[in-house]
Amino acid sequence: xxxxxxxxxxxxxxxxxxxxxxxQTRRKAVPGEGKEDAEIFFVGESPGEEEDRLGRPFVGxxxxxxxELLKASGLRREDVFITSVLKSHPSGxxxxxxxEVEACLPYLxxxxxxxxxxxxxxxxxxxxxxxxxxxxxxxxxxxVEKNGRMFFATYHPSAGMRFPKIRRRMLEDFKKxxxxxxx
Ligand code: SF4
Numbered sequence: 046x047x048x049x050x051x052x053x054x055x056x057x058x059x060x061x062x063x064x065x066x067x068x069q070t071r072r073k074a075v076p077g078e079g080k081e082d083a084e085i086f087f088v089g090e091s092p093g094e095e096e097d098r099l100g101r102p103f104v105g106x107x108x109x110x111x112x113e114l115l116k117a118s119g120l121r122r123e124d125v126f127i128t129s130v131l132k133s134h135p136s137g138x139x140x141x142x143x144x145e146v147e148a149c150l151p152y153l154x155x156x157x158x159x160x161x162x163x164x165x166x167x168x169x170x171x172x173x174x175x176x177x178x179x180x181x182x183x184x185x186x187x188x189v190e191k192n193g194r195m196f197f198a199t200y201h202p203s204a205g206m207r208f209p210k211i212r213r214r215m216l217e218d219f220k221k222x223x224x225x226x227x228x
Contacts, residue, residue, distance in 0.1 A: 048081035065148040067133035073100030077128025086162035089129035090171040097134035102127045107202040118219035130175045169201030
């Protein structure tokens with residue numbers, strides 16, 4: 046099966062998933078989207094309200110800031126893959142519970158196996174904790190190699206929107222991504 050079809054099948058599985066209680070309150074699952082052989086793969090925390098309504102990742106305010114960051118770094122959204130640790134929206138935008146992350150993480154891992162990107166960009170502490178087992182972006186930041194895969198830990202765009210210092214740091218971070226890909 047080709048990568049596109051594999052991702053499609055996985056998205057269909059996610060859309061009907063009931064592995065944690067979030068299926069009861071979500072409107073649409075948000076599997077993620079992007080190029081099936083993307084070199085850069087972005088992982089956020091969980092879908093927000095706008096994402097829940099549309100079934101697409103990073104389309105709310107944080108998504109617009111992510112678009113800004115991509116543009117500033119010379120990357121195009123259609124060339125990357127974007128998803129999050131949780132694929133269903135937790136009501137009230139509360140942080141994901143550990144049990145929800147455990148239930149959902151296998152989907153993210155399968156997406157990573159299929160796309161097999163050169164670089165996985167972890168946006169915020171939840172993505173960092175889920176894939177690297179590290180606690181805080183303020184302590185584990187930038188390029189990290191684990192099990193033969195390259196990761197880049199940075200802040201979540203919603204933090205960059207709120208704090209000018211983090212915004213500047215994220216702009217610097219994103220510039221490094223394109224340089225890495227060019228190799
Ligand atoms: S968050 Fe993940 S595990 Fe929970 S219902 Fe949604 S897709 Fe399934």
